[in-house]
Amino acid sequence: MASRREFIKKTSMASAALAIGSSAMGMTAKSYNGIIGSNERLNVAIAGLGRRLNAFKAPIAIKESNVKLLYLCDVMESQRLKGLKAFREHINYNPALENDIRKVLEDKDVDILINATPDHWHAPGSIMAMKAGKHVYVEKPCSHNMYENEQLVKASNYFNKVVQMGNQQRSSGHTIAIINEIHKGVIGKPYKAVAFYNNGRGEVPLQKSAPIPEGLDWDLWQGPAPRRSYTSETWDYNWHWYGWEYGTAEAGNNGTHELDVARWALQVDFPQHVKVEAEKRHFINDGWEMYDDMEATFKFAEDKVIKWDGKSRNSYNTYGTGRGTIIYGTEGSVYVDRNKYMLYDRQGKLVKEFNSASKESGTALGGGGDTSTQHVQNLFETIRGKSKLTAPIDDASKSMAMVHYANIAYRINDGIDIDDKTGVMYNREAMKLWSRTYEPGWDPKL
Numbered sequence: 001m002a003s004r005r006e007f008i009k010k011t012s013m014a015s016a017a018l019a020i021g022s023s024a025m026g027m028t029a030k031s032y033n034g035i036i037g038s039n040e041r042l043n044v045a046i047a048g049l050g051r052r053l054n055a056f057k058a059p060i061a062i063k064e065s066n067v068k069l070l071y072l073c074d075v076m077e078s079q080r081l082k083g084l085k086a087f088r089e090h091i092n093y094n095p096a097l098e099n100d101i102r103k104v105l106e107d108k109d110v111d112i113l114i115n116a117t118p119d120h121w122h123a124p125g126s127i128m129a130m131k132a133g134k135h136v137y138v139e140k141p142c143s144h145n146m147y148e149n150e151q152l153v154k155a156s157n158y159f160n161k162v163v164q165m166g167n168q169q170r171s172s173g174h175t176i177a178i179i180n181e182i183h184k185g186v187i188g189k190p191y192k193a194v195a196f197y198n199n200g201r202g203e204v205p206l207q208k209s210a211p212i213p214e215g216l217d218w219d220l221w222q223g224p225a226p227r228r229s230y231t232s233e234t235w236d237y238n239w240h241w242y243g244w245e246y247g248t249a250e251a252g253n254n255g256t257h258e259l260d261v262a263r264w265a266l267q268v269d270f271p272q273h274v275k276v277e278a279e280k281r282h283f284i285n286d287g288w289e290m291y292d293d294m295e296a297t298f299k300f301a302e303d304k305v306i307k308w309d310g311k312s313r314n315s316y317n318t319y320g321t322g323r324g325t326i327i328y329g330t331e332g333s334v335y336v337d338r339n340k341y342m343l344y345d346r347q348g349k350l351v352k353e354f355n356s357a358s359k360e361s362g363t364a365l366g367g368g369g370d371t372s373t374q375h376v377q378n379l380f381e382t383i384r385g386k387s388k389l390t391a392p393i394d395d396a397s398k399s400m401a402m403v404h405y406a407n408i409a410y411r412i413n414d415g416i417d418i419d420d421k422t423g424v425m426y427n428r429e430a431m432k433l434w435s436r437t438y439e440p441g442w443d444p445k446l
Helices: 001-012 014-023 027-031 056-061 077-087 101-106 119-131 146-159 173-182 218-222 249-266 370-383 395-410
Strands: 043-047 067-073 096-097 112-115 135-138 163-165 192-200 275-279 292-298 307-312 323-329 334-336 342-343 352-357
Touching: 043 101, 056 067, 056 077, 056 370, 067 077, 067 101, 077 096, 096 101, 101 119, 112 119, 112 370, 119 135, 119 146, 135 370, 146 163, 146 395, 163 370, 163 395, 173 249, 173 334, 173 342, 173 352, 192 249, 192 342, 218 275, 249 292, 249 307, 275 395, 292 395, 307 395
Parallel strands: 043 067, 043 112, 067 096, 112 135, 135 163, 192 307
Antiparallel strands: 192 323, 275 292, 292 307, 323 334, 334 342, 342 352
């Protein structure tokens, strides 16, 4: 696959000559453009056809992307059919439908895997893709634990593959602009950021033993996780809150985004210490098994601090909106979210406000929008050598680490000291949660 694109670049003049002479061979322009690899076209497969599917329609369908969707893959038959119906409104051909991601990755014509599976599949599935020669767009969170974080970065370097995490605000024009201004000193020295998210999620059912839903490959859905019997309400979204086998709680589900913006603004890597105050406070007797309210504090070198305020089931807008990041500096402050930024001086006077034309979703399920489109297209153009990743996995994984630290601190009910050069935790109880138990044969180790 890599050699095919290198061949395209090295033989551009020969390809042009072929195009000019194609009419003499009875080849139409349309049929020439259908040749695998012509015009640097990239072939894409999507694994996981749930709520994030909308985010990938536009970047695949837009002519300028120059990609072809070869596969729609999901372990639930109804999801595959729904995904096909959704894409047929945007493309004029039928991608193949597949249950098993391993069969998709066997196809040498696939250049890119878009990995939108549940959290416990993100790193293992992405590493499998790289081993098979594919580049990867992996949705957040890019890993289920710190061990997977580490293996994912190693795999990207070892296989020399382009890997982008779905922290799409890194491709947001107005966010890039104001972060650049912060780095140039518009608010003096930035020293603190508050990343926040709130939502009014409701009561979730208790898990109960139930027959496997029709059309669901439950064994494959579990994938890297240890096998157990099916329980109701698990496979479709509520796995986020049903224990630590599959999900990463709200910090992983949404905190990844805002924590990434905060770390980007402060130009920090791993923290030196993290402490949390978190608890389940709503619908005490329902099926939700993790915290639904968390405040986490991350301390970095040079006395820099990031705070995470995540409320899953209380929609009170503490900071005026449902999600965003506030950055404090010695000479002013900035508020930024997916659609705008506001710059204040040290006295709190509004100096500049910029409302972008972005339509990126905020707290709505599934999300998607023009920033997601730009983020996926950034991957395409980086693979072609025409751009540079806005969220390369070696950097994005450091934002992901913050989520894991917060979740681990909650699980051991203690603060954690961290080596800010390596990311390793000094606390022995914390290090017991560095990895997880894998189903035999599914460990993502290289």
